[in-house]
Amino acid sequence: MLKKEEVEHIAKLARLGLTEKELEKMKRELSKILDYFEQLKEIDVSRVEPATHSVKVENVMREDEERLKKPKDQNKKLLDLVPERKDNYLKVKSIL
Amino acid sequence: MNLTELTIRQTHEGLKKKQFSALEICRAYLDKIAKEDKKINAFLTVTRESALLQAKKIDEMILSGQEISLLAGIPLAIKDNILVKNVRCTAGSKILDNYIAPYDATVIKKLQERGAVILGKTNLDEFAMGASGENSAFGPTRNPHDLSRVPGGSSAGSVAAVAANMSCGALGSDTGGSIRQPASLSGVVGLKPTYGAVSRYGLIALVCSFDQIGPITKTIEDAKILFEAISGKDPLDSTSLEFKFQSSLPNFQIKEVCFGVPKEYFIEGIDPKVEEIIQKAIKKYEDLGAKIEEISLPHTKYAIATYYIITPSEVSANLARYDGIKYGYSTIQSKKSKLKSLLNVYLESRGEGFGEEVRRRIMLGTYALSAGYYDAYYLKAQKFRTLIKEDFKKAFQKVDFILTPTSPTPAFKLGEKTEDPLKMYLCDIFTSPVNLAGLPGISIPAGKKGNLPVGLQIIGKPFEEDKILQVAQTFETI
Numbered sequence: 001m002l003k004k005e006e007v008e009h010i011a012k013l014a015r016l017g018l019t020e021k022e023l024e025k026m027k028r029e030l031s032k033i034l035d036y037f038e039q040l041k042e043i044d045v046s047r048v049e050p051a052t053h054s055v056k057v058e059n060v061m062r063e064d065e066e067r068l069k070k071p072k073d074q075n076k077k078l079l080d081l082v083p084e085r086k087d088n089y090l091k092v093k094s095i096l
Numbered sequence: 097m098n099l100t101e102l103t104i105r106q107t108h109e110g111l112k113k114k115q116f117s118a119l120e121i122c123r124a125y126l127d128k129i130a131k132e133d134k135k136i137n138a139f140l141t142v143t144r145e146s147a148l149l150q151a152k153k154i155d156e157m158i159l160s161g162q163e164i165s166l167l168a169g170i171p172l173a174i175k176d177n178i179l180v181k182n183v184r185c186t187a188g189s190k191i192l193d194n195y196i197a198p199y200d201a202t203v204i205k206k207l208q209e210r211g212a213v214i215l216g217k218t219n220l221d222e223f224a225m226g227a228s229g230e231n232s233a234f235g236p237t238r239n240p241h242d243l244s245r246v247p248g249g250s251s252a253g254s255v256a257a258v259a260a261n262m263s264c265g266a267l268g269s270d271t272g273g274s275i276r277q278p279a280s281l282s283g284v285v286g287l288k289p290t291y292g293a294v295s296r297y298g299l300i301a302l303v304c305s306f307d308q309i310g311p312i313t314k315t316i317e318d319a320k321i322l323f324e325a326i327s328g329k330d331p332l333d334s335t336s337l338e339f340k341f342q343s344s345l346p347n348f349q350i351k352e353v354c355f356g357v358p359k360e361y362f363i364e365g366i367d368p369k370v371e372e373i374i375q376k377a378i379k380k381y382e383d384l385g386a387k388i389e390e391i392s393l394p395h396t397k398y399a400i401a402t403y404y405i406i407t408p409s410e411v412s413a414n415l416a417r418y419d420g421i422k423y424g425y426s427t428i429q430s431k432k433s434k435l436k437s438l439l440n441v442y443l444e445s446r447g448e449g450f451g452e453e454v455r456r457r458i459m460l461g462t463y464a465l466s467a468g469y470y471d472a473y474y475l476k477a478q479k480f481r482t483l484i485k486e487d488f489k490k491a492f493q494k495v496d497f498i499l500t501p502t503s504p505t506p507a508f509k510l511g512e513k514t515e516d517p518l519k520m521y522l523c524d525i526f527t528s529p530v531n532l533a534g535l536p537g538i539s540i541p542a543g544k545k546g547n548l549p550v551g552l553q554i555i556g557k558p559f560e561e562d563k564i565l566q567v568a569q570t571f572e573t574i
Contacts, residue, residue: 007459010459010462010463010466011459013462013466014412014446014458014459014462015439015442015443015446016443016446016447016450016455016458017440017442017443017444017446017447017448018447018455026455026456026459029456029517030456030459030460030463032517032518033460033517033521036400036518037401037404037405037473039398039401040398040401040402040476040480042398045476045479045480045483048479048480048482048483049479049482050475050479050481050482051478051479051481051482051485052305052478053291053305053335053534054291054305054306054485054531054532054533054534054535055291055292055335055534055558057335060334062331071199074198074199077198078198081195081196081198081422081423081424082421082422082423083420083421083423083424083428083429084426084428084429090421090422091428092421092428092438092441093428093436093437093438093440093441094437095437095438
C-alpha cells in the first residue's frame with residue numbers, strides 16, 4: 001500500500017493539484033493497480049533485452065533546410081491559443 | 097433508396113451515375129445526425145457549413161465531367177483527437193475545450209485531397225484513455241444497438257456514428273484496442289494498421305510507440321478504400337514507413353491459408369456466447385478448406401500489466417505539454433490565482449482540466465518512471481514487451497494469421513465498470529498484445545448475442561494489411 005506522502009510527492013512531480021479526497025482515492029486505486037503489476041515478478045526476465053518499440057527504430061536524418069512554407073497566419077493562430085500574453089510574448093507567473 | 101445506408105463504394109457508384117448528388121448525400125447525413133445524435137452523443141462538433149461547401153464542390157466536378165476519386169463526396173466522421181484545421185479539437189477533455197486546431201493532420205490532408213466531406217468530430221474517452229466512451233468530459237456515447245450500453249472505446253463516437261448511419265465511414269485511433277474493441281461492440285469493421293503504416297502527424301499523442309490511426313467502416317471493402325487513402329510514409333512522421341499494398345491479390349486462395357488459434361485467448365471470463373460465435377467463425381474458415389492450428393502465445397497473461405505500465409509512462413511524458421501556459425484550459429487569469437506562482441498555475445490548470453482516468457494514468461506513469469522505481473516497472477515492462485513480441489514472431493513462423501475474439505464480452509451497461517479501473521483495463525486483454533507487438537489487426541462483425549454484436553479479430557504479419565483485408569473479405573462474403 002502506498003503511503004499518503006508518496007502519493008503527494010508523485011502528484012507534485014506530475015504537477016497535478018489534487019484535493020485531500022482525491023489524494024485518498026488515488027492512493028487506494030494506485031495501490032490496487034500496483035498490486036496487479038506484481039504478477040510481473042512471476043518469471044525471471046533479467047536476461048531479456050528491453051523493447052522500446054515494436055519495429056526497429058533508427059534515427060532518421062534530413063538536410064537542415066526549410067521544409068515547408070509556413071502559412072502566413074500560422075504565428076497568429078498559435079498565439080491566439082495562448083491563455084495570457086503580452087503582444088507576441090507568452091506571459092507566465094513568477095517562478096520564485 | 098436510403099442514402100445513409102449505402103457503403104462508400106455504393107455512394108461512389110451512385111454519384112458517378114448521377115443517381116443523387118453529393119449535396120443530397122451530405123444533407124441526408126446531416127439530417128440523420130440532427131435527428132439521432134441527441135440520444136447517441138457520437139459527435140462533439142458538426143462541421144455543417146464546410147461539409148455542405150465541400151459537397152457542392154464535388155457536385156460541380158461531377159457536372160463538369162471530371163473524374164472523381166473513390167472518396168470524393170463521401171461523408172466521413174473524424175475522431176476528435178485528429179486535427180482538422182480551424183476546427184475545435186478537444187480530445188474529449190476539458191483541458192482542450194477551447195482549442196482550435198492550427199493545422200491539418202496528414203491523414204486529413206490526404207482525405208481532403210481526395211475530396212472527402214468531413215461531417216464533424218466524434219466523441220472519445222478523454223485523450224483516448226478508456227474502453228467504453230464514458231471517460232469523455234462531454235458525456236458518454238451510447239451504443240446504437242442498445243442505448244443502455246456502451247459502444248466501446250476509446251473511438252466511441254466514430255463507431256457509433258458509422259453503426260447508426262450518421263456517417264458513411266470514420267477515422268479512429270488505436271493504442272491498445274481503441275479501434276477494434278469498439279468496432280466489435282458496435283458491429284462495424286475496424287482496422288488497426290501496422291505501427292508505421294499511417295502517419296501520426298496531427299494525432300494528439302497518447303502513447304507514441306503504440307498509436308495508429310485507422311478506418312472504421314460498414315464493410316471490409318470500405319476499410320480497404322480508406323486505408324489505401326491514408327497510409328504511406330510521411331516526412332512529418334519519422335516512424336512512418338513506405339510499404340507495398342496490393343489492391344487485389346488475384347492468386348489468393350483460402351485453401352492455402354493457415355490460421356493459428358491461440359489457446360490463451362479462450363480463457364475463463366470470456367462470455368460463452370462470444371466463444372461460441374468465434375468458434376463458429378473459425379469453423380467457417382475450416383469448411384472453406386483453410387488449415388486451422390492451435391498455437392500458444394504463452395506470455396499473453398502478462399500483456400495487460402505490461403501495457404498498463406508502458407502506457408501511463410508515455411502518457412505522463414506526453415501530457416506534460418498541457419501546462420496552462422501555451423494553450424488549453426488555464427487558471428492563469430482566474431482571480432484567486434492572481435498572486436500565485438507558476439507552480440500553482442500548473443497544479444490548478446492540470447488538476448482541474450484533466451479528468452479522473454487521465455490523472456490516474458499520469459500518476460501511475462510518473463510513479464513508474466520516478467527515481468528508484470524505473471527498473472522495477474518501466475524497464476521490466478519493456479522486457480515483457482520483448483517476450484510478447486517474440487510470442488507473435490514464433491507463431492507467425494508457423495501460421496499466416498491469428499484468429500481471436502476481439503473482446504471477451506459484448507457491449508456492457510453504462511456505469512458497469514467505471515468504479516473499478518482494473519476491470520476497465522481488462523477490456524483490452526485481446527487487443528493490447530497486438531499494439532505491444534506493433535502488428536496489424538482487424539475486427540469484423542462475426543455474429544450477435546441477442547441484439548449485441550460480437551467481433552472476430554484477425555491479426556496478421558507486419559504490413560500485410562492487404563492480406564488481412566482479403567481474408568476478412570472471404571469471411572464477409574460467405
